[in-house]
Amino acid sequence: MQKEFSSVGRHEWDLPLGYIPDMRVSGRLFLSESLFGSLEEGAVRQLANVATLPGIIGHSFGMPDIHWGYGFPIGGVAAFSEEEGIISPGGVGFDINCGVRMITTPLNISDLGKMEDIIGRLYQQVPTGVGSKSAFRLSATALDDLLAHGASWAVSEGYGLPDDCIRCEEGGYMKEAVPENVSEKARKRGIPQCGTLGSGNHFLELQVVSEIRDQEAAATFGVQEGNVCCMIHCGSRGLGHQVCTDHLKTLEKATKKYGINLPDRQLSCAPLTSPEGESYFGAMAAAANYAWANRQIITHQVRTLFESAFGIAHTEMPLVYDVAHNVAKWEKHTVDGSERRVCVHRKGATRAFGPGRPELPAVYRKTGQPVIIPGSMGTASYLLAGTETAMEKTFGSTCHGAGRVSSRKEAKKTVRGAAVSAELKKQGIIVRAPSGDVIAEEAPEMYKSSDEVIRVVHEAGLSRIVARMMPLGVIKG
Amino acid sequence: MSIEELPHTADVRRRIRAESREELFSLAAKAMFAVLYPGECDHHSEKTMRVDADEPEDLLWEFLSDLLYTSEVESFVVCETVVRFTESGLVATLRGEPFQREKHEGGREIKGVSLSGLAIRTTGDMMSCDIIFDI
Numbered sequence: 282m283q284k285e286f287s288s289v290g291r292h293e294w295d296l297p298l299g300y301i302p303d304m305r306v307s308g309r310l311f312l313s314e315s316l317f318g319s320l321e322e323g324a325v326r327q328l329a330n331v332a333t334l335p336g337i338i339g340h341s342f343g344m345p346d347i348h349w350g351y352g353f354p355i356g357g358v359a360a361f362s363e364e365e366g367i368i369s370p371g372g373v374g375f376d377i378n379c380g381v382r383m384i385t386t387p388l389n390i391s392d393l394g395k396m397e398d399i400i401g402r403l404y405q406q407v408p409t410g411v412g413s414k415s416a417f418r419l420s421a422t423a424l425d426d427l428l429a430h431g432a433s434w435a436v437s438e439g440y441g442l443p444d445d446c447i448r449c450e451e452g453g454y455m456k457e458a459v460p461e462n463v464s465e466k467a468r469k470r471g472i473p474q475c476g477t478l479g480s481g482n483h484f485l486e487l488q489v490v491s492e493i494r495d496q497e498a499a500a501t502f503g504v505q506e507g508n509v510c511c512m513i514h515c516g517s518r519g520l521g522h523q524v525c526t527d528h529l530k531t532l533e534k535a536t537k538k539y540g541i542n543l544p545d546r547q548l549s550c551a552p553l554t555s556p557e558g559e560s561y562f563g564a565m566a567a568a569a570n571y572a573w574a575n576r577q578i579i580t581h582q583v584r585t586l587f588e589s590a591f592g593i594a595h596t597e598m599p600l601v602y603d604v605a606h607n608v609a610k611w612e613k614h615t616v617d618g619s620e621r622r623v624c625v626h627r628k629g630a631t632r633a634f635g636p637g638r639p640e641l642p643a644v645y646r647k648t649g650q651p652v653i654i655p656g657s658m659g660t661a662s663y664l665l666a667g668t669e670t671a672m673e674k675t676f677g678s679t680c681h682g683a684g685r686v687s688s689r690k691e692a693k694k695t696v697r698g699a700a701v702s703a704e705l706k707k708q709g710i711i712v713r714a715p716s717g718d719v720i721a722e723e724a725p726e727m728y729k730s731s732d733e734v735i736r737v738v739h740e741a742g743l744s745r746i747v748a749r750m751m752p753l754g755v756i757k758g
Numbered sequence: 759m760s761i762e763e764l765p766h767t768a769d770v771r772r773r774i775r776a777e778s779r780e781e782l783f784s785l786a787a788k789a790m791f792a793v794l795y796p797g798e799c800d801h802h803s804e805k806t807m808r809v810d811a812d813e814p815e816d817l818l819w820e821f822l823s824d825l826l827y828t829s830e831v832e833s834f835v836v837c838e839t840v841v842r843f844t845e846s847g848l849v850a851t852l853r854g855e856p857f858q859r860e861k862h863e864g865g866r867e868i869k870g871v872s873l874s875g876l877a878i879r880t881t882g883d884m885m886s887c888d889i890i891f892d893i
Contacts, residue, residue, distance in 0.1 A: 321767060349767040351874035351890050375870035375892045411794055411865045412833065412857045469831050480867040481893045519830050522869045526823050529873060547874035688765040689893075716864030718796070758867070 282325055283317045286310060292345070292741040293674075296328060301544065304332040309340035311675075313737045316345055319686045319729060323349035324356075330544045331359050335552075336366025338616055338623060342675050344630050345737040346684025346729060350374075352547035355629035355685075358678040360614065361553065363622050367541070368558045369550035370532060370565070372626030374607040375525040377565055378572035379483075379516030381681075382449075382603035383653045383664065384580060388509040388591060390489055390753065399487070399590060400711045400754035406586050407485055407579055408477040409758035410715040415476040417578055424468055427475070428460035431570030432603070435577035442595060445577060447642045449603040450632060450650075453577070454570045455610070459563025463520070464527050467564075471520030471571055476578035480715075480758035482723060483515040485579070486655070488662060488750035498648045498666050498747045502601050510750060511598075512655055512662060513579050515758075516607065517572035524568040528561040553624055562609070569608055576603060601664065602651035604631050606681045612640075614676050625676050633667035633679035633744045652744045654735060657683045657728035658712065658720075658757070659705050662750045663735045670742030679743040680735075683728040692722045701725075714757035723757060761789045770866070770891040775884055780841045782878070782885045783818060783848070787825055787839040790871075793891060794829065795862040799837035802855040810847035814878050817847055818887065822871045825852070833857040866893045 286294035289309075296308030308328045312320065324347050331353055332341035338360045347356035352371020361367055393399055408415055419427070427434045432453025433446045446453040463471075478485060490508050493499045504510065517524075535551035535558070536543060543549065551558035584595045609626045616623070625632075634641055635649045645651065649667035656662045660683065671677050687695070698717025701724045705712055714720050739746050759781055762773040772789040776782035791799075809824055811817035821841075829836055836854040872890040879886050 323767075351769065351872040351892065355768050371874075410863055411867045412859060412862065466827055466831075470827070480865075481869075523827065526827075526870050530820075533873070545874050546876065547872050549873070685767045688767055689770060690763050690765055716796070718864065719866070722866075 282320045282322060285325065292737045296325065301326065301329045303542070304329055306332050306337050306340050308332055308343065310343040310347065311345050311737055311741050311743065313345070313733060316729065316733060316737065320347065321349045324354040327354040328357060330548060331357055333544055334359065334367055334369065334548065334550065335541060336361040338362055342678065344678070344680040345734045346629070346680040346682050348684050350629065352545060353626065353628040356680060357628045358626065358630045358675060360623040360625045360676045363553060366553050366624055367550035368553050368562055368609055368624060369548050369626065370525045370529050370561065371545070371548040372628050373565060373609050374628050375522045376516035376607055377521035377524060378569035378605045379607045380572060380576065380603060380605040381512060381514040381653050381655055382576050382580065383510055383512050383601040384583065384598050385503050385508055385510045385601060386587065386598050387593060389507050390509065392591060393509060396711045396754050400713055400756060402586055402590065403485060403583065404713040404756045406582050407756065409756060410480050413477050414473045417476040419472050419475050421468070424472060425460045427574045428463055428567040428570055429458050430454050431573035432577040435574045440581040441577050445580070445600045448600045449573055450605050453573045453603070455566035457562060458567040458570050460567050462560050462564035463524060463567050467520045467523035467527065470523050471518060474518040475575055476582065477518060478515045478579065478758045479518055480719065483758045484658065484755050486512045486755040487753045488512060489753055490748055491751045492749040494749070495666070495745065495747045501644065501648045502651050502664060502747060503599055504601065504664060504748050509753070511583055512653065513576055514655055515575060515579065517568040518575060520571050521568035524564045528564060531557050532561060565609065569605065573603065602653060604653055606631060612676070623676070627678055629681050630678050631681045632677055633671040634677045635667045635669040635672045652679055654680060654731070655682050656731035657725045658723050658755050659708065659710055659725040659752060660731050663731065663746060664748040664750065665744035666747050668742055668744055671744060675743055679738045683731040683734055685727060686729050687727040689722040692724060692727045693718060696721050696724045696726070710752050711754040712757065719757050759785060761785055764888065766890060770893050771888060773886060773888050775886045777883060779843065779885060782887065783821060783841040784839050786818060786822060786887070786889060787836065790822055790825065790868060790891060791836050793868055793893065794865045795835045796865050797862050799835050800855050801837055801853040805834065805852045807850045807852060808847065815876050818878065819871055819873060819876060821848060821850065826868055826871065835862050868893055
């Protein structure tokens with residue numbers, strides 16, 4: 282695939298206009314020579330498809346964890362103008378505001394005791410997998426409040442600390458949420474699932490901070506070498522999935538109504554200023570708020586368990602930050618020298634706002650926002666900081682993970698879950714999941730090297746490394 | 759008739775081949791539920807579902823999306839669907855049983871049925887379609 286691209290900077294490549302018909306802008310991919318080896322034609326095609334959408338500004342961007350998805354590629358970013366741009370569920374995905382957060386603890390590995398015990402207790406505490414329901418009871422009225430106020434609703438109900446909301450992207454809720462735009466079907470799916478992890482690549486992982494690369498930023502973020510931390514990766518559950526399904530239908534009709542030609546039906550869209558576009562945006566924002574509340578409730582479950590198991594207070598387990606992976610948001614960016622309000626779609630990508638941005642909490646305004654990048658099960662995760670370069674080059678965006686390199690079919694042919702668990706156990710990493718197939722599909726070798734993906738974003742300047750964390754134990758859904 | 763597992767890096771992609779439209783829809787449902795609930799399933803109860811849509815692909819997408827919804831909200835594991843087409847869409851009979859963790863866990867949650875590349879093709883006596891399930 283590399284021959285289709287021309288180099289325009291360190292790890293930065295251009296996919297020219299004309300790669301497919303009707304591209305309005307070129308593609309811009311951030312990749313090392315070695316990562317080109319796993320770049321799929323399907324992902325490049327999807328990168329080009331996005332470039333055909335009305336009102337796209339700059340480029341259709343691909344982060345170094347890019348891989349073949351549907352609609353946008355996973356690892357895709359695009360910004361759209363307020364006047365001519367569109368909004369598309371294909372640029373957000375079914376799992377609206379799937380994201381990740383990280384909490385720190387004052388504990389060291391030796392404080393945890395037998396790893397199987399604490400991982401087993403977490404597996405009992407946090408509902409995971411298909412068919413799981415939350416012990417947490419949510420009324421229909423409470424759901425409306427939750428959809429409007431996200432993490433801050435959960436904190437106001439006692440499921441968190443006041444600082445938690447400050448340390449979430451958007452303060453833990455999108456103010457544009459319109460709960461009335463969330464269907465009865467979506468609500469029915471959402472009521473029993475708040476506080477559940479889900480399945481697939483969602484996880485809860487205990488890690489140890491193994492290396493600090495930027496002492497000053499690490500101190501600001503509250504991470505210390507040797508400390509145990511916890512990463513939670515999940516999204517908006519059935520409620521968000523249903524919001525996407527519901528609005529795909531209306532946006533398909535809108536695509537025809539507004540005369541938009543698309544290379545992929547999953548990119549169905551509507552002008553940002555249209556009733557259909559606004560309706561989806563309001564529902565999507567409400568689903569994003571559900572996801573923030575969901576991660577907040579799970580955070581509370583983890584803190585409660587740690588309090589009981591290790592005698593530490595909730596306040597000793599602060600949130601470092603919470604980032605969204607799948608979302609569309611209004612943001613202000615400098616375009617051709619002037620500040621413009623644009624709608625940035627990130628699908629499998631992370632906001633990486635640099636120093637000085639007014640959206641960041643005061644505590645992070647000097648360092649840039651914390652960027653949390655999980656590795657695959659068994660490999661390193663990273664904490665990075667947002668940069669000026671990301672603001673200039675990618676509308677303040679960076680990668681979101683290691684990025685899959687093999688299909689689930691190949692995974693099951695290549696490895697067995699029991700063998701993966703045994704190998705990880707040899708390395709001191711305990712895994713709990715409902716089935717061996719889940720473990721096989723998520724085996725570390727099915728993903729790109731997180732070290733290489735992070736090297737690319739660091740060297741390309743899209744974010745800078747602050748700390749590296751190694752896994753100790755993980756629960757999968 | 760067959761369900762073939764096709765490669766897809768992020769999600770689950772299946773190619774369904776059948777001799778009739780009824781069989782194609784039933785097999786697509788079977789493929790979806792095999793991802794969700796890989797264990798055994800017994801026909802303890804029956805439900806009926808009605809779906810309307812203009813285009814065949816839209817009908818298939820709505821059918822699968824509604825099945826996903828029904829299964830999740832009613833905690834109902836579907837073993838078999840029998841599809842009958844009507845003037846405006848279809849009526850499906852769903853046979854299955856309530857979800858039981860010890861019997862049905864271990865599958866992968868499907869977040870949605872993608873419209874990406876969803877097309878029903880007819881070649882000779884056979885019908886086929888490729889479906890991407892987001893997991």
